Amino acid sequence: MTVGELGEFGVVARIAARLPQGAAVLLGPGDDAAMVSAPDGRVVVSTDLLIEGRHFRRHWSSGYDVGRKAAAQNLADVAAMGAVPTSIVVGLGMPADLPLTWLDGLTDGFREECALVGASVAGGDVTRCDLVVIGVTALGDLQGRAPVTRAAARPGHVVAVAGRLGYSAAGLALLEAGRATGGEQAEREPRWGDVVAGHRRPSPPYACGPEAARLGASAMLDVSDGLLQDLGHVAAASGVRVELDPGALPVAEPVAAAAKELGADPLDWVLTGGEDHALAATFPPDVRLPASWQVVGRVVEGEGVGVTGRETGPGGWDHFR
Numbered sequence: 001m002t003v004g005e006l007g008e009f010g011v012v013a014r015i016a017a018r019l020p021q022g023a024a025v026l027l028g029p030g031d032d033a034a035m036v037s038a039p040d041g042r043v044v045v046s047t048d049l050l051i052e053g054r055h056f057r058r059h060w061s062s063g064y065d066v067g068r069k070a071a072a073q074n075l076a077d078v079a080a081m082g083a084v085p086t087s088i089v090v091g092l093g094m095p096a097d098l099p100l101t102w103l104d105g106l107t108d109g110f111r112e113e114c115a116l117v118g119a120s121v122a123g124g125d126v127t128r129c130d131l132v133v134i135g136v137t138a139l140g141d142l143q144g145r146a147p148v149t150r151a152a153a154r155p156g157h158v159v160a161v162a163g164r165l166g167y168s169a170a171g172l173a174l175l176e177a178g179r180a181t182g183g184e185q186a187e188r189e190p191r192w193g194d195v196v197a198g199h200r201r202p203s204p205p206y207a208c209g210p211e212a213a214r215l216g217a218s219a220m221l222d223v224s225d226g227l228l229q230d231l232g233h234v235a236a237a238s239g240v241r242v243e244l245d246p247g248a249l250p251v252a253e254p255v256a257a258a259a260k261e262l263g264a265d266p267l268d269w270v271l272t273g274g275e276d277h278a279l280a281a282t283f284p285p286d287v288r289l290p291a292s293w294q295v296v297g298r299v300v301e302g303e304g305v306g307v308t309g310r311e312t313g314p315g316g317w318d319h320f321r
Helices: 010-019 063-079 099-115 167-176 186-187 193-200 210-216 227-238 255-260 264-270
Strands: 025-027 046-051 084-094 119-130 133-141 160-161 221-225 241-244 280-285 294-300 304-307
Touching: 010 099, 010 119, 046 063, 063 084, 063 099, 063 133, 063 193, 063 210, 063 221, 084 099, 099 119, 167 193, 167 255, 167 264, 193 255, 210 221, 210 280, 221 227, 227 241, 227 264, 227 280, 227 304, 255 264
Parallel strands: 084 119, 241 304
Antiparallel strands: 046 133, 084 133, 160 280, 160 294, 221 280, 241 294
């Protein structure tokens, strides 16, 4: 059965029935708008758009994968402000011949990714579209803390990362080269399952965002467009230079193995690969960082981002470049 056969109101009812509501959602799907609590009195808001063929391919990613990915990239943005995600709302465009099983997987992906942080899907909208188009807006609670922006890094501060880097880029490269397959079969391939899964469903270190805020992080963001490019935003906003130590950058074994298979430099994926949604932050030098954070560089006088002993050009993802 397809979404076209079920009809708009049937689709909405089907989605709502699969989405239990958490404590932050005071009024969920069914009315013109949802209502969510704001315990802090302030709400952190982030929104992103995913378009089939640009951000995902249905022959590589299931509906469940796409739901997890769409939720993750927004929840990570909220965590990168030092906030705890509370809810998301979803705008969904889809073709009439989209199978209901794919839609159900998408809904389940939203629900299960949100459950990792105790958030809920509060509501949204659906429409007919030639491609699958997903717009997600995430809300978060600062719990009384100041937001961590990109603008307060200072010379002498250390640069640290939490989470995985290079996985999504490695998985995408293997898929594009035909060395790995999409769908559920990919995760059963012992050599490439980790990196292909990393491309299909990122694993942001959500808890590390509020943790960094409590530790006194001076600047923070999630790595969605590549470490070099995203830290460039911190450098520009703070009026400083970020200098990375190539020997300290984490190159995981699955990423290194994929690079060897394709004759690539794994550090390129770590530096410029996007969509892992790791967190990168700067901290005053006297902050004792827990094991979840790995120091990879320092903040100095100047501008831009550099890697000691390595030539770097424009790196990372830019939708219009």
